[in-house]
Amino acid sequence: MKKLLIGLLTLVPSLAMAAGGAPVPYQANIDLTDTESLQRGAKVFMESCFGCHSAQYQRYNRVADDLNISYSDMLQNYMVNDAKIGELMVNSVDNEQAAKWFGAAPPDLTLVARVRGEDWVYSYLKTFYADETRPFGVNNTVFPSVGMPHVLQQYQGIATVDSVDEMGRVTLKTDENGNVITTGGSMNAQEYDQLVKDLTGFLVYSADPVKLERESLGKWVLGFLFIFFIISYLLKKEYWKDVH
Numbered sequence: 001m002k003k004l005l006i007g008l009l010t011l012v013p014s015l016a017m018a019a020g021g022a023p024v025p026y027q028a029n030i031d032l033t034d035t036e037s038l039q040r041g042a043k044v045f046m047e048s049c050f051g052c053h054s055a056q057y058q059r060y061n062r063v064a065d066d067l068n069i070s071y072s073d074m075l076q077n078y079m080v081n082d083a084k085i086g087e088l089m090v091n092s093v094d095n096e097q098a099a100k101w102f103g104a105a106p107p108d109l110t111l112v113a114r115v116r117g118e119d120w121v122y123s124y125l126k127t128f129y130a131d132e133t134r135p136f137g138v139n140n141t142v143f144p145s146v147g148m149p150h151v152l153q154q155y156q157g158i159a160t161v162d163s164v165d166e167m168g169r170v171t172l173k174t175d176e177n178g179n180v181i182t183t184g185g186s187m188n189a190q191e192y193d194q195l196v197k198d199l200t201g202f203l204v205y206s207a208d209p210v211k212l213e214r215e216s217l218g219k220w221v222l223g224f225l226f227i228f229f230i231i232s233y234l235l236k237k238e239y240w241k242d243v244h
């Protein structure tokens with residue numbers, strides 16, 4: 001038993017390390033009750049990510065139901081192919097071809113926020129930087145030598161390296177507020193942070209859709225316990241009245 005415990009305890013940090021790359025620099029602070037943010041995230045996902053990544057354990061109608069999107073809105077403004085509303089969110093990328101283009105096939109993203117962690121996903125989308133030695137001219141501080149191009153560059157612009165430590169970990173140039181300095185890009189730092197937060201929120205929701213339900217159920221359970229407590233208290237007073 002003791003051995004098993006020690007084994008488990010030593011496994012945890014090594015699992016965390018296995019994610020590789022630099023320590024995760026940013027915190028996402030996702031709020032799953034912010035439905036509008038999740039809706040925006042779903043839209044960006046469909047526009048900017050779905051071309052390469054599926055979310056194969058999600059259905060369009062489930063997302064619509066969970067995020068308060070009407071089916072007609074979903075069909076017209078979110079879905080980019082002629083899939084039916086009840087279908088799984090799968091694109092038509094040929095993984096073998098994609099692996100040739102990018103050096104790795106784009107993985108399914110339904111569970112990525114659970115596998116990598118929400119802060120990792122958030123940081124990953126913020127830390128692409130210019131690197132002429134890479135096939136697409138970009139690299140990433142939390143995912144060194146990544147095969148994915150910086151698909152949100154039109155919004156964020158491109159960052160540059162400030163320093164590299166003895167472990168080869170890259171730090172990007174930031175301004176006095178800690179925002180990454182970028183050139184080009186249509187958004188300022190706050191707008192881009194919000195976009196990435198929306199997107200990460202959608203992926204966090206996708207990785208655990210039941211969490212939304214659990215959280216609202218949790219409120220009912222607490223409410224019930226509260227009422228139950230008051231009733232029990234009144235009952236106790238009633239019973240003990242005669243005993244004294």
Ligand code: HEC
Binds near residue numbers: 045049148152
């Ligand atoms: C042009 C194709 C393409 C597009 C568009 C794209 N990606 Fe990727 N993405 C890739 C490839 C290829 C990889 C695998 C990289 C590797 O393993 O080196 C990847 C990897 C990732 C990973 C890391 C997954 C993991 O755990 O290893 C995340 C997270 C990710 N993409 C998120 C996104 C998001 C969010 C978007 C939309 C803003 C997006 N991607 C758009 C091609 C793409």
